Amino acid sequence: MSKKKTKSLFQEYHPLDYQQFRIMDDLGKIVNQDWFPDLTDAKIIEAYKFMHYARTVDLMAVSYQRQGRMFTYPPNLGQEAIGTAAGFVMRPEDWLIPAFRELSAWLLKGATLNDIFLYWGGSEEGSKFSGAKNFLPSSVPIASQLIHAVGIGYAMQYNKQKGVAFAFVGDGGTSQGDFHEALNLAGVWNTPVVFIIQNNQFAISVPVAKQTASKSLAVKSVAYGITGIQVDGNDYLAMHRAITEAAEHARTSNGPVLIEAVTFRSGAHTTSDDPSLYRTTEEEDKWKLKDPILRLGKYLIEKNLWQEGQDEELVKKYKKEIDAAFFEYEKSPAYEINDVFQHLYHDTPVDLKQQQASMERFLNWERTQS
Amino acid sequence: MSKKKTKSLFQEYHPLDYQQFRIMDDLGKIVNQDWFPDLTDAKIIEAYKFMHYARTVDLMAVSYQRQGRMFTYPPNLGQEAIGTAAGFVMRPEDWLIPAFRELSAWLLKGATLNDIFLYWGGSEEGSKFSGAKNFLPSSVPIASQLIHAVGIGYAMQYNKQKGVAFAFVGDGGTSQGDFHEALNLAGVWNTPVVFIIQNNQFAISVPVAKQTASKSLAVKSVAYGITGIQVDGNDYLAMHRAITEAAEHARTSNGPVLIEAVTFRSGAHTTSDDPSLYRTTEEEDKWKLKDPILRLGKYLIEKNLWQEGQDEELVKKYKKEIDAAFFEYEKSPAYEINDVFQHLYHDTPVDLKQQQASMERFLNWERTQS
Amino acid sequence: MKVMNMVQAINDALKLKLKDDPNVLTFGEDVGVEGGVFRVTQGLQKEFGERRVFDTPLAESGIVGAAVGMCVAGLRPIVEIQFSGFVYPAFNQIVSHVSRMRNRTRGKYNIPMVIRMPYGGNIRALEHHSESMEALFGHVPGLKVVIPSTPYDAKGLLISAIESNDPVIYMEPKRIYRAIKQEVPEEKFSIPIGKGKILQEGNDVTVVTYGAMVREVQRALPAAKKDGIGVELIDLRSIYPIDKDIIRESVRKTGRLLVVTEDHATYGVGAELMAIANEEAFLNLEAPPTRLSGFDVIPPLPKGEHLYFQRPERIYYELQKIARY
Amino acid sequence: MKVMNMVQAINDALKLKLKDDPNVLTFGEDVGVEGGVFRVTQGLQKEFGERRVFDTPLAESGIVGAAVGMCVAGLRPIVEIQFSGFVYPAFNQIVSHVSRMRNRTRGKYNIPMVIRMPYGGNIRALEHHSESMEALFGHVPGLKVVIPSTPYDAKGLLISAIESNDPVIYMEPKRIYRAIKQEVPEEKFSIPIGKGKILQEGNDVTVVTYGAMVREVQRALPAAKKDGIGVELIDLRSIYPIDKDIIRESVRKTGRLLVVTEDHATYGVGAELMAIANEEAFLNLEAPPTRLSGFDVIPPLPKGEHLYFQRPERIYYELQKIARY
Numbered sequence A, B: 001m002s003k004k005k006t007k008s009l010f011q012e013y014h015p016l017d018y019q020q021f022r023i024m025d026d027l028g029k030i031v032n033q034d035w036f037p038d039l040t041d042a043k044i045i046e047a048y049k050f051m052h053y054a055r056t057v058d059l060m061a062v063s064y065q066r067q068g069r070m071f072t073y074p075p076n077l078g079q080e081a082i083g084t085a086a087g088f089v090m091r092p093e094d095w096l097i098p099a100f101r102e103l104s105a106w107l108l109k110g111a112t113l114n115d116i117f118l119y120w121g122g123s124e125e126g127s128k129f130s131g132a133k134n135f136l137p138s139s140v141p142i143a144s145q146l147i148h149a150v151g152i153g154y155a156m157q158y159n160k161q162k163g164v165a166f167a168f169v170g171d172g173g174t175s176q177g178d179f180h181e182a183l184n185l186a187g188v189w190n191t192p193v194v195f196i197i198q199n200n201q202f203a204i205s206v207p208v209a210k211q212t213a214s215k216s217l218a219v220k221s222v223a224y225g226i227t228g229i230q231v232d233g234n235d236y237l238a239m240h241r242a243i244t245e246a247a248e249h250a251r252t253s254n255g256p257v258l259i260e261a262v263t264f265r266s267g268a269h270t271t272s273d274d275p276s277l278y279r280t281t282e283e284e285d286k287w288k289l290k291d292p293i294l295r296l297g298k299y300l301i302e303k304n305l306w307q308e309g310q311d312e313e314l315v316k317k318y319k320k321e322i323d324a325a326f327f328e329y330e331k332s333p334a335y336e337i338n339d340v341f342q343h344l345y346h347d348t349p350v351d352l353k354q355q356q357a358s359m360e361r362f363l364n365w366e367r368t369q370s
Numbered sequence C, D: 001m002k003v004m005n006m007v008q009a010i011n012d013a014l015k016l017k018l019k020d021d022p023n024v025l026t027f028g029e030d031v032g033v034e035g036g037v038f039r040v041t042q043g044l045q046k047e048f049g050e051r052r053v054f055d056t057p058l059a060e061s062g063i064v065g066a067a068v069g070m071c072v073a074g075l076r077p078i079v080e081i082q083f084s085g086f087v088y089p090a091f092n093q094i095v096s097h098v099s100r101m102r103n104r105t106r107g108k109y110n111i112p113m114v115i116r117m118p119y120g121g122n123i124r125a126l127e128h129h130s131e132s133m134e135a136l137f138g139h140v141p142g143l144k145v146v147i148p149s150t151p152y153d154a155k156g157l158l159i160s161a162i163e164s165n166d167p168v169i170y171m172e173p174k175r176i177y178r179a180i181k182q183e184v185p186e187e188k189f190s191i192p193i194g195k196g197k198i199l200q201e202g203n204d205v206t207v208v209t210y211g212a213m214v215r216e217v218q219r220a221l222p223a224a225k226k227d228g229i230g231v232e233l234i235d236l237r238s239i240y241p242i243d244k245d246i247i248r249e250s251v252r253k254t255g256r257l258l259v260v261t262e263d264h265a266t267y268g269v270g271a272e273l274m275a276i277a278n279e280e281a282f283l284n285l286e287a288p289p290t291r292l293s294g295f296d297v298i299p300p301l302p303k304g305e306h307l308y309f310q311r312p313e314r315i316y317y318e319l320q321k322i323a324r325y
């Protein structure tokens, strides 16, 4: 339990002090009891299990891709704490505006495994999230989604709703003009947006030192007169606390918050990337020791809330579930000609109907040919 | 003469201290002798006269426009100190990358009155600046030019030249994505660029408080890890000193500098704008007292370097010169069909030649009609 | 009925829809306090307040992108781009999100957004203030693109655009913002998107045009009439979807097509309409479908405008050539 | 001669020009250390150093805008946009500056820039990785736009593009990056921009295409031949300037035109080529010029690709229809 503070978290870890906010050290030892999040042991265990779950989905997605049963996929390995924390903090009335590497948050926001497999398996159906509200699909053009979050924030205020928009972006994304326009607009309109930069050290092959000369990414908040903080993104407890405070800040009309979550992409950029071209195994090994699941596990074991052997069992159970879901997914109905033409417009132009008809005529002809 | 300093100007006026750099107060009294620029009295008088000259050109341009002899024109009234200081600091090997409201800098970089009248009179010939090197024309799409400055800076370093690129933008321009990308690139590439924001309080009708929530525009430099400073833009002496230091900083490979020059657009946005729609005469009157020419004049008179009556005489002389140049300009040759077609490509496609020929056929036919 | 120019008619449509629907809001650079550089939004902030009608920072990507977010959250934003020449910073948002969000989410989220922008030239303006780049938008799947040529159409089309659940690029021919006055009903009415209009019937040559060029063609008609050329004049009104029916029927009748546009010829609107004439009425063609479009060069600054923009004389010149073919 | 695929041929042209001219440099996202996500720039940083071949921040407007500055300062930058779907953040720089700086300054500053980008679909990719939006660039005055269809052409056209004093959009059909291997001279040679190529002569139907569609058309030819249809196959190679001569001569001979493109039909390349056939060869037309283009919808994700992208079967189907007209 945290003590009552005189300074807010954002004052104490002001980005101009260039101090990273963390609760645990790399070995899972609590080094900052003062800011320990308001979480029961049960909640922490739930988060720990969920990180395992998300990681298992992620690893299996990579393997399905390797087996040729899915297409390009961006591994989340090593970054699970961030999305998991966001997912647990988010309320139903909040919005999730993803980049594409926060699987854990997607799952917690209500994406089903079927949605996930559909999307990365190459179908737009996977971006519908029929069972989940207030949830935008993946935004491929880097950083463009951040502006949507500002508009959503504006709309919530306009409609006197108390929701918060959670928007994700990578370190590379901070170089885009849209990053700037989004944070600037959010600042001047004072919209309830929590921007989360997953600084995983690389944009494909380009290290963050080649993205910007600024001393941190969190400090960019100063340029917009908004609140900012740098957090150890592999420290689940710190992430949970920071996002909780940020959401509260935004929800109570104090304006947007920029969180830089410092982490590492332990896998490849996507399944078609080869990290050995641009980084060393030493660097990778160094970060392996900071793995978010490893660290929270050490904390739990130390506190006698978890046993060494439990992980394997858990993962085995998850694997089964996921495999079952994947088999289900593989039975999805085939893509149909209607799917090509019928979703672009609310009122489909005649022209498109004619194009569809011409394609159908051809397909019919083709059928008669063989 | 300035004393030898232990701290640099940029350290002493760090944007995070939110302290505006100035040398004179509003009455022309020196309040900051320490940072007085390294300028002889003669140089200061020259600058004073030049500001009068630039203002006279500007006012006459407005009146030519009113007489229907020129098209839309953006008055510089009240902002002359900034471009004049930049113009006097710039060396021939330096580049000028303008926005569109720094007439004084254009003139000092070598634009002739004929160039000026041609451009605002509606001819591309006015963007050629045949007599001036290292000089880009006005960039109408706001802030887009800042990135060119970075490329020019890169090229100068690439070619081992010691030049500096001076790039201008308005307060409104700081909201554009290109502002961000330019400053970020300049920072990470460490290119010799001096970015000068003319913060004249408005972007057409929109006050700077609606552009950004940041506490100053200078502080945005922090987001890019580059040097920044806020300067009283109506204080010629401060502007000269700040730009000199910035140029030196950039020239010696210490990286880009962002200068926020705080000023006021005393005239309309352009000759088709009506400021009474969005600002009060009180606000205008308040700023009239801070007029850069008035202030430097008071300083000079106080120091007995100038007499009250001299201004009128000077302006009268300038008016005559300018009117003569305008008459010359009005004799410019007419726009020809070649001017429409022959400059777009270095190697003009056949197609364009055919389009030109078709237009010529029509014009010939038309001549036969009446 | 009230007599209105196009600026007033657009203002009237905005006012009407702001009254009608609390989810409608409008914003852009100088749109609020000043009422827009062309005064199209004059008086709206006063009437509807700062939450619904407001000034934005100078950031087109931000303006359009924020509107995308508002749409998915249930609002119906109308944004103004100050001049069409400044829409390019927002091009990524338009091409990557405005036009695609619905398809991407299989209809879960509509984008009922209107992007208004003055366009077109011959108004003695600075660079980037004279372009007619409607074909760029017409080529992007997922958008609808309309261009009115009269105050009446401006109001009716804008109301349709605002009520459309699909995103609409609404381009305003600024050259005739105040040039044409006309009786326009004060109540709500709408003109369907995707339907052209026959402005004059004729049997000899079909002329298809839109926006400010309608008036220029009309100015060429007396000379054509004197020559006995029966012109069927069609105002296309929608750049996408295209009213192929109206083109087909007319060209089948006349056998001759002249497209008059301000946009650049190559890969422009003229080419598409010529292609449609081929696809829909080939056997009726008595002369090659023809375009009188802008040249493939940057529109000149004011001193060169007369050598670039369409004039009635040139339209007549092309008309008689095709009539005589 | 060395056998190369298109990736190798482009790499070879880059290497050659980097050697040739100290003013040439190349950069973009992942271009340096990694050698590009498609490995097109592999090995170049090692050979020419970090000042000349380098990685940039993730900022397309910055990349293209910086290149504009370099051009006016005398360099000849070649920039890579990682996928054509990500060029839109740079659209303002391209439309407002790359294409215009020369005209604006009456020739004082040239923009000898090449913007390389992989484009086109049917490669089982994510959203925004499958588009063919060449018509957008073709419509912007001041640009040249080329698309190679073989390793040989890729090298020759790229060398021309780099040596051109005008800006060139160089679009790479990524679908055939590694699909075709061919002998390509190791020395410098160039292919003029604005000239198409007849790949097969024939008297019955002219088929114009380019990029990855060339191979698809070639796959349809055996069936057409079996039917006795003499196809004249033209690889357009330049989207702008367009080789009107080659189209005119061929259509005058065959009287029939089929344009096969991957881009969206409406306001696309097909429309323009049909318009040209009308303007240049109307009296020879024996059938309506026709286009087989992409539909006006967002290219589907992988599971729907077979219902969207051109296949030889469909090309043959259209070919025989037009041949029989």
Ligand SMILES: Cc1ncc(C[n+]2csc(CCOP(=O)(O)OP(=O)(O)O)c2C)c(N)n1
Pocket: A101, A140, A141, A142, A169, A170, A171, A172, A173, A174, A198, A200, A202, A203, A204, A265, A269, D029, D058, D060, D082, D086, D089
């Ligand atoms: C506008 C744009 N440019 C380029 C790309 C290609 N691309 C996809 S991911 C990526 C790197 C993203 O890096 P970062 O923002 O750090 O996110 P990460 O992949 O590390 O999670 C790039 C360049 C893109 N998707 N969008």
Ligand SMILES: Cc1ncc(C[n+]2csc(CCOP(=O)(O)OP(=O)(O)O)c2C)c(N)n1
Pocket: B101, B140, B141, B142, B169, B170, B171, B172, B173, B174, B198, B200, B202, B203, B204, B265, B269, C029, C058, C060, C082, C086, C089
């Ligand atoms: C990208 C873009 N959007 C809009 C405009 C229209 N416009 C011209 S000047 C201006 C305001 C500029 O304000 P600021 O940057 O403060 O410069 P100032 O005019 O005050 O010198 C606007 C919106 C433009 N030229 N470019």
Ligand SMILES: [Mg+2]
Pocket: A170, A171, A172, A198, A199, A200, A201, A202, A203, A204
């Ligand atoms: Mg990253």
Ligand SMILES: [Mg+2]
Pocket: B170, B171, B172, B198, B199, B200, B201, B202, B203, B204
């Ligand atoms: Mg301003």
